[in-house]
Amino acid sequence: MLAKRIIPCLDVRNGRTVKGVNFINLRDAGDAVELAAFYAAHGADELTFLDITATIEQRGTFTSLVRSVADVIDIPFTVGGGIRTVSDVGALLESGADKISINSAAVRNKSLIGELAREFGSQCVVCAIDIRSNSTFDSELGFGWEVYVDGGRTPTGMEALAWAREAVDRGAGEILLTSMDHDGTKKGFAIDITKRISTHVSVPIIASGGAGTMEHFAEILTEGCADAALAASLFHFREIDIEELKIFLKNRGISIRLT
Amino acid sequence: MARSIVVIKYNAGNIRSVLCTLNRLGLDAEVTSDASRIRNASRVIFPGVGEASTAMRHLIASGLDELMASLTQPFLGICLGMQLMCRFSEEYDTKCLGIFDLPVIRFPSSSLKVPHMGWNRLKQIDQETCRLLTETGWAYFVHSYYVPLCEHSVALCTYGDITFSAALSRDNFTGFQFHPEKSGKYGMAMLERFIGQGEL
Numbered sequence: 329m330l331a332k333r334i335i336p337c338l339d340v341r342n343g344r345t346v347k348g349v350n351f352i353n354l355r356d357a358g359d360a361v362e363l364a365a366f367y368a369a370h371g372a373d374e375l376t377f378l379d380i381t382a383t384i385e386q387r388g389t390f391t392s393l394v395r396s397v398a399d400v401i402d403i404p405f406t407v408g409g410g411i412r413t414v415s416d417v418g419a420l421l422e423s424g425a426d427k428i429s430i431n432s433a434a435v436r437n438k439s440l441i442g443e444l445a446r447e448f449g450s451q452c453v454v455c456a457i458d459i460r461s462n463s464t465f466d467s468e469l470g471f472g473w474e475v476y477v478d479g480g481r482t483p484t485g486m487e488a489l490a491w492a493r494e495a496v497d498r499g500a501g502e503i504l505l506t507s508m509d510h511d512g513t514k515k516g517f518a519i520d521i522t523k524r525i526s527t528h529v530s531v532p533i534i535a536s537g538g539a540g541t542m543e544h545f546a547e548i549l550t551e552g553c554a555d556a557a558l559a560a561s562l563f564h565f566r567e568i569d570i571e572e573l574k575i576f577l578k579n580r581g582i583s584i585r586l587t
Numbered sequence: 588m589a590r591s592i593v594v595i596k597y598n599a600g601n602i603r604s605v606l607c608t609l610n611r612l613g614l615d616a617e618v619t620s621d622a623s624r625i626r627n628a629s630r631v632i633f634p635g636v637g638e639a640s641t642a643m644r645h646l647i648a649s650g651l652d653e654l655m656a657s658l659t660q661p662f663l664g665i666c667l668g669m670q671l672m673c674r675f676s677e678e679y680d681t682k683c684l685g686i687f688d689l690p691v692i693r694f695p696s697s698s699l700k701v702p703h704m705g706w707n708r709l710k711q712i713d714q715e716t717c718r719l720l721t722e723t724g725w726a727y728f729v730h731s732y733y734v735p736l737c738e739h740s741v742a743l744c745t746y747g748d749i750t751f752s753a754a755l756s757r758d759n760f761t762g763f764q765f766h767p768e769k770s771g772k773y774g775m776a777m778l779e780r781f782i783g784q785g786e787l
Contacts, residue, residue, distance in 0.1 A: 331706040331725065399610070400611075448636075531701070587773075
């Protein structure tokens with residue numbers, strides 16, 4: 329039986345992890361490669377790296393980071409942040425990334441997902457979708473969520489489920505769904521909209537935003553119908569240990585890979 | 588004899604992960620599409636991420652299709668590589684290498700999420716036929732097409748209500764539907780046995 333995945337997310341700027349990291353056993357908590365290796369060895373099913381480097385000139389540091397990660401990591405990893413073109417993706421996959429995620433660029437250039445799927449295969453194209461609830465987007469299926477871009481700053485006027493469906497139709501192989509309303513609150517994932525999207529599209533859904541307790545992960549992977557759950561600082565600060573979380577979920581009857 | 592490992596070069600993506608895993612095992616591999624280098628290698632790895640018809644076009648254009656089917660040394664196809672070793676793929680109705688006389692079929696997206704992506708368990712391993720597989724475990728899969736169960740299946744996997752071939756083996760040819768290079772220590776041990784088989 330396919331296992332539900334637990335995915336730590338590392339925000340990277342100029343090749344180093346940002347957001348505080350609270351691992352006493354790391355020599356350099358800002359070293360993304362070292363942190364990635366730690367997670368890979370301690371139960372993470374997959375890793376996501378998000379490049380939040382401000383300028384294009386510094387983007388080269390991310391590609392070299394991807395190469396270093398591929399050297400040491402023996403589980404799959406996705407990279408995202410600032411990807412605009414087919415050649416951006418080619419360079420990242422060539423460097424050893426398994427999947428890439430695109431967000432704002434997919435909204436602004438609707439043909440990009442299709443181009444990437446044809447060139448590299450749907451299996452490596454993750455469409456990241458940031459959403460906020462907005463009652464003007466209430467509809468029979470949509471439940472009132474609007475898609476945002478630019479790191480959650482810019483509303484698009486697009487309804488979340490409609491965009492998710494379009495992204496999949498265009499060739500996305502997976503959706504990373506982040507509720508900006510829930511992100512950072514530690515009050516739990518956005519269960520209703522995640523379930524709604526997961527049951528209406530034919531690709532896996534990674535739920536992100538709002539994790540605070542182990543129970544929250546159990547909820548989103550069962551009631552929320554998510555195929556995977558992603559969190560960042562919760563893991564970085566060791567508020568939740570991934571191996572303990574996975575034992576908890578397995579004991580709840582959820583299909584989980586224990587190593 | 589020194590073991591020489593070649594990874595077949597064609598248009599397939601992410602060859603680097605295989606090379607990195609071999610490097611972690613202290614091994615170097617040559618990435619090549621040169622027929623004589625491939626014929627003379629002691630181990631051949633045929634990786635694959637991508638789409639079947641495009642991959643076959645590249646292989647046919649370079650003559651690698653006929654070469655591969657004639658090889659006699661231990662040969663390992665991974666993911667799309669395994670699928671291309673079969674007779675035919677429903678992915679753009681592509682005629683493949685025919686090393687295994689089997690069809691490759693699409694998962695039904697009406698009842699399942701496609702691709703089948705993530706960690707799933709290998710089971711009913713036929714260790715007599717394929718000594719690369721020694722125990723059940725979690726392996727990483729990413730694929731939208733599958734090979735049904737058949738006489739060459741040496742490991743099975745179940746997704747939804749479909750049980751398919753997770754590994755195939757016949758003579759010197761082995762195919763893994765999963766990615767051993769992405770399956771942690773479990774997968775790395777398989778690659779190590781592949782490199783070491785028969786000579787350790």
